Amino acid sequence: MTNLEFLEPHTSLHDxxxxxxxxxxxxxxxALLLHDVKTNQGSQVFxxxxxxxxxxxxxxxxxxxxxxxxxxxxxxxxxxxxxxxKIIDGRILxxxxxxILFYTPAKHYTMRFLDNxxxxxxxxxxxxxxxxxxxxxxxxxxxxxxxxxxxxxTELFISPIPNLYMGNDLCFGTNKPPSMDSxxxxxxxxxxAFSSVSNGTHINKPLNDISSFELNRYLIxxxxxxxxxxxxxKPLNYTVKYVLENL
Numbered sequence: 001m002t003n004l005e006f007l008e009p010h011t012s013l014h015d016x017x018x019x020x021x022x023x024x025x026x027x028x029x030x031a032l033l034l035h036d037v038k039t040n041q042g043s044q045v046f047x048x049x050x051x052x053x054x055x056x057x058x059x060x061x062x063x064x065x066x067x068x069x070x071x072x073x074x075x076x077x078x079x080x081x082x083x084x085x086k087i088i089d090g091r092i093l094x095x096x097x098x099x100i101l102f103y104t105p106a107k108h109y110t111m112r113f114l115d116n117x118x119x120x121x122x123x124x125x126x127x128x129x130x131x132x133x134x135x136x137x138x139x140x141x142x143x144x145x146x147x148x149x150x151x152x153x154t155e156l157f158i159s160p161i162p163n164l165y166m167g168n169d170l171c172f173g174t175n176k177p178p179s180m181d182s183x184x185x186x187x188x189x190x191x192x193a194f195s196s197v198s199n200g201t202h203i204n205k206p207l208n209d210i211s212s213f214e215l216n217r218y219l220i221x222x223x224x225x226x227x228x229x230x231x232x233x234k235p236l237n238y239t240v241k242y243v244l245e246n247l
Contacts, residue, residue, distance in 0.1 A: 028052045099135035103150050109194040113216050125219050128228040137177035139170040145230045152241035157233035162198035207232040
């Protein structure tokens, strides 16, 4: 039988001319080799399995096709389970391939406002907790008073976020709507909502005692407050359940 010295451990992945530079990370744990061997009875084909340690092929072990199929199936199942076991972002209330509903707790945000000279002024402004719904490149923003994780019965209020339209849709301005496939989707949407330059709201009276023309000044003046004044929030007279069922 033909000498199979090339199967000894000194044969490396580099010697086999396998280009691994195109991958971010590669961990090779085993290798299967198919051999076409010439004998006095003609050609024969057989398969061997090798462990791989530090890029080196181990000694050969004869394997059958059924055992190879079982081995690959088991490995693929483990890989699939591992890749699908990801910690779910606790802020997400509902998600599908085309839409997402999430919330962000009350906190101070660094918000930017245009002054009369058209310069950007940044201020750390307290904002209430929010529920946000993103679909078809549109972000709808709703304020909530509760500090708890929202449920279907959580009441929604007009958001004091600048750049909102009457339908609670955010004006993206020059911001590009993020992809639903983004790993940082929630953070990207929150950043766009709270950190975009404020040109003022498109809602006539976004708060109980504040008009659209007064909103920016009101928010800037609230920067010394510990929290947003919930008494100013105007109810929308519907809950989170309405958003889930109608948008």
